[in-house]
Amino acid sequence: MGTIDLSTIKGIIFDLDGVIYDVGPSIRKAVQDGVEKYKMKVDLDNALQEVAHLLEDVQNYPLPQIILNSYTLLKDASFFKGLSYFKKMRIVVFLFNQFNEYRKSAKLFEGIDGLLSSLSKKVKLAVLTNNKSTYAEEILDKYNISKYFDVIIGFNDVNENKPSPEGILKILNKWNVKNNNAVFIGDMTSDILAGKAANVKVVSVATGLAKKNALVELNPDVLIDEPKELKTVFNI
Ligand SMILES: [Mg+2]
Numbered sequence: 001m002g003t004i005d006l007s008t009i010k011g012i013i014f015d016l017d018g019v020i021y022d023v024g025p026s027i028r029k030a031v032q033d034g035v036e037k038y039k040m041k042v043d044l045d046n047a048l049q050e051v052a053h054l055l056e057d058v059q060n061y062p063l064p065q066i067i068l069n070s071y072t073l074l075k076d077a078s079f080f081k082g083l084s085y086f087k088k089m090r091i092v093v094f095l096f097n098q099f100n101e102y103r104k105s106a107k108l109f110e111g112i113d114g115l116l117s118s119l120s121k122k123v124k125l126a127v128l129t130n131n132k133s134t135y136a137e138e139i140l141d142k143y144n145i146s147k148y149f150d151v152i153i154g155f156n157d158v159n160e161n162k163p164s165p166e167g168i169l170k171i172l173n174k175w176n177v178k179n180n181n182a183v184f185i186g187d188m189t190s191d192i193l194a195g196k197a198a199n200v201k202v203v204s205v206a207t208g209l210a211k212k213n214a215l216v217e218l219n220p221d222v223l224i225d226e227p228k229e230l231k232t233v234f235n236i
Contacts, residue, residue, distance in 0.1 A: 002222040004201060006234045009123050010181040013171055013200075015162075016129040016136050017056070018187030018207045019227055020145075022109050026102035027052050027209060033098045038091055042079055045211060050077045052209035053188065055099055056130050058092065108143050109207075111228040116148040118236045124175050126151035128167045128184070133157055151175070163190040165198035172198070185230070192218040203233060 017023045031051050035042060054077060058066055066073070070089060074080055080088045119125060125148050129136050133154030140146035151171050158166045168184055175182075184195035185203040188210045195202035196218070204220035205227055206212045215223060222233050 001224065001229075001233075003233055003235060004183060004203070004222060006122060006236065008181060009183055009201075011124040011126065011172065011175050011177040012119060012183045012185065013126045013128050013168055014149075015184075015186035015188075015191050016127050016131065016139065018052075018209055019185055019205050020108060020112055020127070021106060021139055022207070023099075023103055023106050024208050026099055026106050027055065029102050030055075030095050030098035034091055034095045037094065038087075040079070047079045048209055049211050049214070050079045051095060053190075054092065055096060056188070056190075058096055108145070109227040111231065113143070113145055115227070115230055115236075116145055118231075119234065120148040122236075124151075124177070125149050126153065126171045126175075128153045128162070128171060130155050130161045130190075161190075162186070162188075163193035163197065165194050168194055168198035168200060172200075189214050189218055192220050195220070203230070205230075 014020055028048060031044065031047050034040065054073065058073065074088045074092065080091065116125065127136050127149050131154055133152050133156055136152050136154055137146060140149065151174055153167045153171060155161050158170060160166045172179060172182055179199040182200040183203060184191065184198065184200050185205060186192065186195065187205045187207045192202050192204050192215065202220040203222040203224070204215045206215055206223065206225050224230065224233060
């Protein structure tokens, strides 16, 4: 746990998937479908974390680049151990399609609207996602919460995705806010790494796709289990 003194903070940057938008169940269902369809024997917790990372990576690239990078993308995933390259590709495409279908019915995390409304009266808010910025805008508009954010940065706005600090630094620069007056909130290990590299305060939300001990190891300033605990973290 831990808290952050909001009077020292001028800007808060939110990751989208896994912090504002609850895509966890969509990834879980996609993985379950994959395990069933391809009769895979895997540890579901490991598989979820790996597939979550993989989907974050894959959705950033146009198809030719996915194919070019596929060897590197797939080589470390124990989920695919022992399978041929073509089978791995077939499974990834299947998972990606299933995920995109399920994601259409994903919801905001409980209490997010109220939290953003309170915070936006005190500090500047931004979204930083490894997804396309238009994807973020679409979701924020759908739930009528784009009004709380004055900056939205996606992979198309930076040269390097998280774990690079580039996106965070770009937002701070735009705001003219110093790193010790800023917070980044994310759900994956790459978010903690990006926040640390940018030297901002880091809140990690263990919403279930990253393994909690992997997050603990990276020593974020604050670690919580659910986004609704952010109210307590900022004492609002
Ligand atoms: Mg995320």
